[in-house]
Amino acid sequence: MQKTSIDPDCTGQFSTFFLDYIYQKENLKPFYKLFPKIENFKQAIRERSFPQQYREVLAGVLENQYAEAGLESTSIGLLRESNTFTVTTGHQLNLMTGPLYFIYKIVSTINLAERLKREYPDFNFVPIYWMATEDHDFAEINHFQLDGEKYIWDSTQKGAVGEFEIDENLKQLIKNNRFIPDFFKAAYLESKNLGEAVLRYVNHLFGEKGLVVVDGNHRDLKRLFVPVIQSDLLEKKANDLVQKSTASLETLGYKSQIHPREINFFYLDKGLRERIVQQDGHYQITNTDLKFSWEEIERMIESTPEKFSPNVVMRPLYQETILPNLAYLGGPAEVVYWLQLKEVFDFYGTDFPMLMPRNFAMVIDTNTKRKIKSLGLTHQEIFQDFVLWKKQYIEQHSKLDVCLVYEKEKINEVIEHMKKDVEKVDMTLQRSVESMKVRIDKIINHFSKKIRRAEERNYQDSISKMIAIHAALFPKEIPQERFFNFLQFYLADENFLQQLHDLFDPLDYRYIILESDGKEKRA
Template identity: 50%
Template structure:
């Protein structure tokens, strides 16, 4: 694929907070530790340490989770985590059906690419890419579907609780059996697994094992024991609630919007089929649904003996990640990166290293048909992000034989009314108001005439306007950015080297929006695969 880039600001897709961050503006610097460039990375690497007992626990858990899996490079990376000169770079994501939108793949590719870049620049250290499975998330409606070739495919089940523990039931197996286009590795992952988290580990491992990607499911007692002091402090002192609220005020004072809002308790109580928010009323701890209650003494015992029952919410999950991983950097989407800014003071309070924050690479694939339409219509890349109405009007005006804005007529009428206004002043000063009002009425009439002229011109350019609409639908299906809607299989099935082409073009330290142009050989391969 051929690569070109755009300044993210040109796309109109990103918040001012995110744009100011990637431009390294002073207004954001109070909300993070260091800006992600190679010089700052080098200094952080040389000064970073991580407790050896935590490393041992992490490696033990990973070895257990990878029991029965092949992959020499992954297993070697797991063992490296026992060494004091090894650090991780991490991304996280939900357990979407068949990976969900294509940006899931982009996140992982960006993370692996960063580990490789750091390894090249710092040969005395070792860097392991990690994918953090959001196995404890309970928002099933966000992950139970994927969009492919203009159709939404969905898994329906009445299971509840942490989605990672959802059983691969007959409903999902039936759906997979009906999807003839699925590659075998997806079919195997789902049909030969008991739970959703097992299936996700299998297909992600298949796609990225050769790059050494380590997949972690942090829903483990041994790991949560490391986090128990923070769990206890949050339940009894509500520290994070106060700190994040203060940070939210600072962000708002700086002119930025906030995304996440803390609670007095930022943990859920979790057991099979349930993940319920914890609350405290008059010294009694409860689940929000009222099914469980604990005294303060009972809660202290529960944290000590069964820390796996406590599941962090969006405020505490980043903190948990940095407690159990020797992590240098987190890569996420623009919304993820932005909400980490709300947490800096929480990290400071608990004396936990705050990682480098990097946006994953953003990408849009331009197929050959899209490129041909663009060339025919004279569209430049940055115009792809304009609303369809703006594109249509701009195209019609540019290609019209007549002046659709009626500039000459407007100028003539303006001169006429200026002359009338000058005459009116000599007769009666109050007449000037009547002349100005008449001028405004005539301007509105000209606006109406100009609209009719433009619509008439649009009818003459029906084919071109339809092509503009087609381009927008292909790149923004159902009004959503391609990478946030379309499953990567739309590109992968016709080009098995698609993921490698991402590695060839992505640069995790280049924050520009990437446009990937399909070339002729890729199109030929895709068409051959569909015959």
């Protein structure tokens, strides 16, 4: 593949908030610690403290999780060493990896770890994929798109999705679709639950690059987070701190991405993940009959911390508590909502990571590339509105002035001359002339549309090409990376992941255009 990079603000894909962060606008600096430049990692390494005890717990849990899945990772052992740090991305447990940008997040993270090792050879850098095993929004993860088809896993299971069993519906979906690669089949059909399946296939795809998959839903890891769980349920400080940061950001014109609650933990049990709220002197589990006194909750936190699941406010803090982490890589919404959390990190004395935009890319296959070339489109023009492009294309290529500008000018000259003439006869006739002008304008505009439609038929071949280009790059008006599954390209070229690895630069925040070299195996 051939790579071209363009400024992200040329694509229209990102919010002002996100672009302002990338371009290091002064008004956002109070909301983060260090901007992600390669030279700033020296300070981040020097200031990142992480207890050896935590390293032992982390490595032990990960080794056990991998062993239960029949896997090994040499990178896990590095986490015990005091000169080892992590760089992290996180994502839901989407079926068959879900949208393409999931792959982009991981490749960006791996490449960052490799770049840091070259720059700071005295240290180890382990790329981490944090599995959102405790998430309970199954509808967001139970499908993927390929070749215009949507494949769905139907299940009535409830609770944390990482604990979902590989049921008969999923097994049949896997068995009935021959295009699914063997490593996916093995991961899903030989695993006890969804969390293990995702661990297995992500390790197959990226384990050799040193990636470590972390499932934070573990008693020993959450025991390290007990003081924060107790504090949030009793003192409820995070809510006020995030509200304060959010208000400050909103005064700067930025919209909030997350909304804290008084208590930012769910109650987690088999088939259950529900909010914890305080009412009538008790801690109530929403949508259940479960309620506890503070004494009962406190004993539960100490004995079974795994029953407390952090929400979107507390999950980043939990991650940074149990990992020796330097940077988090995410999409626009993720980077933005982390900026709302800086004061929470400061309150709990937890190091705030560098926030890094993951790489954003668009893959242009051979057929689409050929159509783009035939129309003479630039990379920037690919991103413009299709209706606007069609209008401009017809106006530029038609032998006629489809807007009838010259004709309108001449008719207006005649009408203005007529107005002056009728003034000499009867001033009230000017109104009639103005009404006539309005009617004529409508007739001309209507006729202009007819000419445009006729020319669109004459240029139907070009318009059809643009429709095909738009469908390939913005299917259903969604950016390609948020719609297609990576199998769309991997099945055509098994070197697809390695090419991403070779071409992505996690410290270059421009938008990447990847054009096929024509070696795909599948049309």
